[in-house]
Amino acid sequence: MELSSYQRNGVWRQPTHAEIIEFLKDYTERKGRVDIAVLAPHPDDAEIAMGATINTLVQQGKKVAIVDLTNGEPTPQGTVETRLGESKEAGEALGIEVRITMDMPNRYLEDTIENRTKVAEVLRLLKPEIIFAPYWTDAHPDHRTGAALVEAARFYAKLSKTQMAGDRFFPPRIFHFSSNHYRMHMEPAFIFDCTRGMEAKKAALRAYQSQFNSNGRDIEEVLDSIVGYNHYFGRLIRRPFGEPFFSREALGITNFESIV
Numbered sequence: 001m002e003l004s005s006y007q008r009n010g011v012w013r014q015p016t017h018a019e020i021i022e023f024l025k026d027y028t029e030r031k032g033r034v035d036i037a038v039l040a041p042h043p044d045d046a047e048i049a050m051g052a053t054i055n056t057l058v059q060q061g062k063k064v065a066i067v068d069l070t071n072g073e074p075t076p077q078g079t080v081e082t083r084l085g086e087s088k089e090a091g092e093a094l095g096i097e098v099r100i101t102m103d104m105p106n107r108y109l110e111d112t113i114e115n116r117t118k119v120a121e122v123l124r125l126l127k128p129e130i131i132f133a134p135y136w137t138d139a140h141p142d143h144r145t146g147a148a149l150v151e152a153a154r155f156y157a158k159l160s161k162t163q164m165a166g167d168r169f170f171p172p173r174i175f176h177f178s179s180n181h182y183r184m185h186m187e188p189a190f191i192f193d194c195t196r197g198m199e200a201k202k203a204a205l206r207a208y209q210s211q212f213n214s215n216g217r218d219i220e221e222v223l224d225s226i227v228g229y230n231h232y233f234g235r236l237i238r239r240p241f242g243e244p245f246f247s248r249e250a251l252g253i254t255n256f257e258s259i260v
């Protein structure tokens with residue numbers, strides 16, 4: 001796995017947006033585009049919501065990128081250095097190709113022209129067929145904004161006659177994942193049979209000690225709750241585990257073979 005963040009004198013550094021673009025130009029020149037990009041407000045959202053799906057897709061040969069819109073700091077027990085190290089470990093557990101940690105501010109993420117442009121540049125360079133964003137209704141403003149920001153950036157990515165890095169590109173599909181702070185039930189558009197990826201998901205979640213093993217939280221209790229959620233959605237499709245996904249757009253199919 002390659003990372004946009006880097007270590008200097010043994011300490012993880014948050015890259016600037018210019019450094020991220022340089023990194024991505026070099027990365028895509030060497031490795032080409034990715035199949036799937038998961039754009040999450042904070043390191044751990046992608047893992048909580050769809051870690052097992054990500055690992056299942058990797059096992060199916062797909063190239064997956066995680067793009068953390070913020071580095072997730074500050075939090076009560078975390079530091080920027082800790083979170084970058086944890087997100088590296090989690091990404092390795094999932095088997096993804098590349099992880100980008102963007103420089104937008106945690107807690108104060110905004111759907112601005114500048115931020116849309118930043119995310120659009122990442123999409124124009126990675127050229128994913130499918131992108132995943134947070135669910136659009138959430139108690140956490142960063143998650144709500146994350147959904148709006150990614151949807152706008154997807155549109156901006158196809159603009160011509162701009163100064164944006166990369167080539168114009170419109171990711172054909174966008175789906176939304178659930179790492180929701182509301183006590184609410186969301187009706188999924190589809191449920192992914194992620195059974196094969198559950199062990200990798202648990203390993204990835206265990207990397208986030210600063211988030212799940214602090215403030216009176218016990219990481220194994222957090223894991224039990226997440227695994228129970230995935231077991232429930234698995235039951236709905238008669239599989240051991242499932243992760244739910246949501247879509248504003250209609251889904252078309254050409255055969256019934258992949259429906260379980």
Ligand SMILES: [Zn+2]
Pocket residue numbers: 041042045140143179
């Ligand atoms: Zn989050």
